[in-house]
Amino acid sequence: MLTLTQDCALPSLVAALTEEAQGTARTGFASWPRMKGSLAGEGEVEGVYETKLHRGKTLFLSPEGARAADPLCRAALDEAESAADDRARVVRHLAAAGPSTVEALKSELGLDAGAFRKVREQLERVGAVVSRGITTEDARGVQRHSSVLSRWDQAWRKPWKATEDAALDELILTGVHAAVVTHEDELRTWFTWPVERHMIGALVAAGRLTRPAPGWIALP
Numbered sequence: 001m002l003t004l005t006q007d008c009a010l011p012s013l014v015a016a017l018t019e020e021a022q023g024t025a026r027t028g029f030a031s032w033p034r035m036k037g038s039l040a041g042e043g044e045v046e047g048v049y050e051t052k053l054h055r056g057k058t059l060f061l062s063p064e065g066a067r068a069a070d071p072l073c074r075a076a077l078d079e080a081e082s083a084a085d086d087r088a089r090v091v092r093h094l095a096a097a098g099p100s101t102v103e104a105l106k107s108e109l110g111l112d113a114g115a116f117r118k119v120r121e122q123l124e125r126v127g128a129v130v131s132r133g134i135t136t137e138d139a140r141g142v143q144r145h146s147s148v149l150s151r152w153d154q155a156w157r158k159p160w161k162a163t164e165d166a167a168l169d170e171l172i173l174t175g176v177h178a179a180v181v182t183h184e185d186e187l188r189t190w191f192t193w194p195v196e197r198h199m200i201g202a203l204v205a206a207g208r209l210t211r212p213a214p215g216w217i218a219l220p
Helices: 063-081 086-097 103-110 113-125 165-181 195-206
Strands: 050-054 057-061 129-137 141-151 182-184 217-218
Touching: 050 063, 050 113, 050 129, 057 063, 063 086, 063 113, 063 141, 063 165, 086 103, 086 113, 086 141, 103 113, 103 141, 113 129, 141 217, 165 182
Parallel strands: none
Antiparallel strands: 050 057, 129 141, 182 217
8 A cells, every 4th residue: 555645654656766856846746756757647557456545645555455445445336326416427337338538438428527527536535436547649649648437346356245344444454554653643544434543442452453652553
């Protein structure tokens, strides 16, 4: 489990690179390494699942992380599919047509850019839908960046029959394993789903987490 940009104790892909930044600014794209184009999720890497489960920001998961998130993402997909709004239209279309580009979805569903962006963010934030970046070339040879969207059950095909509470516990443990040690208050902000203090306390009481110092959390 790792984030794209560094904003917490979870490891970050950008922070792991040694290339110099594009500019002198400390925030925004200027702080990214010069090779940022290859970090934007274009293409697929086997065994890596790109999500927006970090409260709408990019979170890369290993197969173990994807398995942990699976019950939560499938529950979100079920909820979206039964909704009386554009979320249902998008996920039902993906079920029928398969993974589709942003352009195809907007065209076939008759959604303008703003409406589609809103529903996409809602779906990706909870893992009902995931996306991967692609580069296309028009008739003039101009390259354009876009995305292909898939339902969670199209991206991860190994359902884990666990409760949502058990899944969130497993996601917490996966995150702490990646971070090695983190402050309890920060851990509660990692994921789209709220992590309550009593959940962390229960994992500590069960011996699945430990407190090496007051307020700090690690694996035993």
